[in-house]
Amino acid sequence: MMREVIRVLRPGGLVICCEWGYYAYPPDRAPGVFKFFDVVTQSLGQLGIYPVADVIPDLLAGSGQFDGITPQLYYMPIGPWRADLNGQRIGRAFRAACRRFVEAVRPMLTNAGWSEEALYDIFSGYLHDLHTVSGMVNVYHTVHARKLAL
Amino acid sequence: MANEFPHVQFRGIDIGAMFLTTLIPLFLNSKVTVPIATRYPPRNVRIEMHDANEPLRWHDNTVDLVHVRNMWMAVSMVKHSWFRIFLLTSGFRPETTLA
Numbered sequence: 001m002m003r004e005v006i007r008v009l010r011p012g013g014l015v016i017c018c019e020w021g022y023y024a025y026p027p028d029r030a031p032g033v034f035k036f037f038d039v040v041t042q043s044l045g046q047l048g049i050y051p052v053a054d055v056i057p058d059l060l061a062g063s064g065q066f067d068g069i070t071p072q073l074y075y076m077p078i079g080p081w082r083a084d085l086n087g088q089r090i091g092r093a094f095r096a097a098c099r100r101f102v103e104a105v106r107p108m109l110t111n112a113g114w115s116e117e118a119l120y121d122i123f124s125g126y127l128h129d130l131h132t133v134s135g136m137v138n139v140y141h142t143v144h145a146r147k148l149a150l
Numbered sequence: 151m152a153n154e155f156p157h158v159q160f161r162g163i164d165i166g167a168m169f170l171t172t173l174i175p176l177f178l179n180s181k182v183t184v185p186i187a188t189r190y191p192p193r194n195v196r197i198e199m200h201d202a203n204e205p206l207r208w209h210d211n212t213v214d215l216v217h218v219r220n221m222w223m224a225v226s227m228v229k230h231s232w233f234r235i236f237l238l239t240s241g242f243r244p245e246t247t248l249a
Contacts, residue, residue: 001221004206008213018219 006065009147015066019053021139030133032125039122040105043112053141066145074140081134094138095130102126152192160192161208163200 005015041051052059057071077091078098102123109119129136152160191197200206202221 001202001218005216005218007210008206008208009216010211010214013213014215016215016217018217019221 002059002063006063006147011147011149013147014144015060015147016142016144017056018140018142019056021051021053021141030129030136032122032127032129033133033136036102036122036126039109039114043105043108046112053139056141057143057145060143060145065147067148069143069145071141071143074142075137076140078130078136078138079134081136098130098138099127152195156192156194158194160195161213162195162197163202163206164197 009015044050057069060066060069076094077087079095080088080091082088082091106119106123109122110116114122152158188197
């Protein structure tokens, strides 16, 4: 796909990539979240799909076709734990999105062989942590770069 | 943005189609609604169903800006051996949980 981006962009053209990173919490602090994303990561890996959010800047640099490569990270709060009102509003909305994500991956995990009972435990642990562990974030990776002029 | 810049032509690809072709084993039992994009875009917007693992139909050096967003569950490295080699040679470990 990156090859196609390079091909269609005009010289001097801009590419902007935005991807969610995977969660990485200490198992002892948020064991439910850790387990849930461990299972999701394994299932995606079996299909040849790996997390790439934080390697995209290296991918752009490695192509030798871009300059001005500018990676940035944004930390999205999960739940209303931030002190400011806007942060609390965003945290609530994002936590709701995290809850919906459970249903989005359920068919994939079922097809990967996880039983309904096992998934109930995994999802329950994840949802429990979403509502009880304060200070969690998810990381949004962005990068922009310009294709080299001829 | 399309309304703000009416002189700009926006072209998008909707990966909804690839759920039916490439990633169907992933979501075999899911209620996938395709296309994901609106069916009533502004006049200067055209969104096409497309598998992001396949070549784009546009000509070389013709696009001013490419915005790629939330492709993390859509691009299979199985189809892109060159990408897999890059990941491995860059020290990437698939089993690693990343922040």
